[in-house]
Amino acid sequence: MAAHKIALIPGDGIGTPVTQAAWKVISQACALDGVELDGTWLDWSCDTFLKTGRMMPEDGSETLRAFDGILLGAVGWPQKVPDSVSLHGLLLPIRKNFTQYANIRPHRLLPGVVGPLRTDNFDILCIRENTEGEYSGAGGRVHQGTADEVAVETSIFTRKGVERILRFGFEQARKRRGKLASVTKSNAQKYSMVFWDEVTDQLAAEYPDIEVSRYHVDAIAARFVMAPETLDVVVASNLFGDILTDLGAAIQGGLGFAASANINPDRSAPSMFEPVHGSAPDIAHLGIANPIAAIWSAAMMLEHLGETASAARVMAAIEATTAAGIGTTPGQNSTDEITRAVSDRIV
Ligand code: IPM
Ligand code: MN
Numbered sequence: 267m268a269a270h271k272i273a274l275i276p277g278d279g280i281g282t283p284v285t286q287a288a289w290k291v292i293s294q295a296c297a298l299d300g301v302e303l304d305g306t307w308l309d310w311s312c313d314t315f316l317k318t319g320r321m322m323p324e325d326g327s328e329t330l331r332a333f334d335g336i337l338l339g340a341v342g343w344p345q346k347v348p349d350s351v352s353l354h355g356l357l358l359p360i361r362k363n364f365t366q367y368a369n370i371r372p373h374r375l376l377p378g379v380v381g382p383l384r385t386d387n388f389d390i391l392c393i394r395e396n397t398e399g400e401y402s403g404a405g406g407r408v409h410q411g412t413a414d415e416v417a418v419e420t421s422i423f424t425r426k427g428v429e430r431i432l433r434f435g436f437e438q439a440r441k442r443r444g445k446l447a448s449v450t451k452s453n454a455q456k457y458s459m460v461f462w463d464e465v466t467d468q469l470a471a472e473y474p475d476i477e478v479s480r481y482h483v484d485a486i487a488a489r490f491v492m493a494p495e496t497l498d499v500v501v502a503s504n505l506f507g508d509i510l511t512d513l514g515a516a517i518q519g520g521l522g523f524a525a526s527a528n529i530n531p532d533r534s535a536p537s538m539f540e541p542v543h544g545s546a547p548d549i550a551h552l553g554i555a556n557p558i559a560a561i562w563s564a565a566m567m568l569e570h571l572g573e574t575a576s577a578a579r580v581m582a583a584i585e586a587t588t589a590a591g592i593g594t595t596p597g598q599n600s601t602d603e604i605t606r607a608v609s610d611r612i613v
Contacts, residue, residue: 269302270571273333273536277356278311279545280555280601281339287557287605288337288564294612295579296568306333312343312352321347321355327363335567336360336538339560340545354403357540362397364535366528367427368434369394369507370566371542373514373524376558377589381519387495391438392514394507395431396528398422399458401504423458423503428465434531435501436473445477445498449486449506462503487513515542520596522556525563527570539567555601556593558584561608583611 276285289305296303308329310322321341323329330336341357342349360366374389375381381388405419432448439446448466452459463480470478481489483506489497490513502510515524524542541559549555561584568577588594593604 269304270334272305273336274305274307275310276339277341278343279547279550281545283601284555284557284560285339288560291561291608292564295576299576301573301576312347315347333536336536338540342545343547361528364530366530367397368529369396370527371511373518377585379519379594381517390497391499392511393435393501395504398427399504428462432469435499439476439499443498447479447500449483449502451483525559527566539563553600554597557601557605583608586611
């Protein structure tokens with residue numbers, strides 16, 4: 267079988283050590299299954315921006331298109347480059363240009379991890395719309411710097427976009443506990459969110475086996491904390507999903523455990539896999555970033571590439587590591603210690 271061509275973009279801050287950790291661990295797992303990975307490291311980052319004026323080369327998108335998967339660490343170092351420049355120069359255009367419309371974020375407690383809720387019963391799969399909505403980038407500013415200044419940023423919700431993300435959520439619910447929660451704010455936002463509710467109802471008729479609930483985003487935020495066991499698959503717009511997945515990460519024990527996959531389900535372009543945590547410049551020099559979120563994201567990549575056996579090896583090694591009490595509390599173990607522990611448990 268041909269090797270899987272993987273683009274590795276460590277990016278900024280702790281993105282580098284966690285991407286190196288993830289690559290080491292998945293390479294080891296794949297070797298046991300005779301699966302070949304062909305990695306290409308791309309130094310696209312804020313430092314690259316300072317040198318070249320671009321986060322990625324002009325033909326960066328074309329370069330990436332040739333890969334089977336993209337493993338990304340983190341983007342952003344606001345002291346060097348404003349986030350509004352760095353994110354719009356690298357992470358966000360990849361999600362949009364490659365139609366990675368489904369951002370999958372699993373939130374569950376790994377063995378040995380005690381989350382802030384002190385419950386064992388926490389397993390939510392968030393499906394975040396990833397290409398439009400509040401992140402569409404439609405807007406502008408006029409009369410800048412004057413008393414008459416106006417800033418407009420319009421959310422865009424298309425039938426195609428809303429329908430495909432909800433459908434993706436319904437399919438995920440079928441593979442899990444058969445429950446779908448659709449998130450809006452249709453009591454206040456009477457166009458886009460009422461539209462989202464309508465599409466939810468239309469699709470629900472096609473999935474009679476799925477139990478559908480509609481929640482307002484504020485109410486479901488409370489439910490994440492008060493009754494998380496009532497939730498299974500949660501489908502939300504780009505911004506609502508962004509916020510709810512940091513909450514999900516916190517409940518699963520911290521951002522060091524939160525993995526994500528930016529999926530192009532049609533496979534017309536590569537998908538991208540990244541930990542949710544970001545670049546964390548404040549701890550970047552300390553060597554204590556938890557690589558588990560990145561390793562888990564890389565396991566999701568193997569799964570997407572059809573390498574389910576290797577993916578399962580990686581997940582089992584992560585779980586054996588946390589079950590042994592390694593990497594379960596922030597700052598307790600170094601990045602290297604956790605990586606070695608996972609690596610030692612790849613069997
Ligand atoms: C995330 C991040 C990004 C987002 C930022 C860095 C633009 O918070 O992946 O959750 O909002 O999508
Ligand atoms: Mn976020």
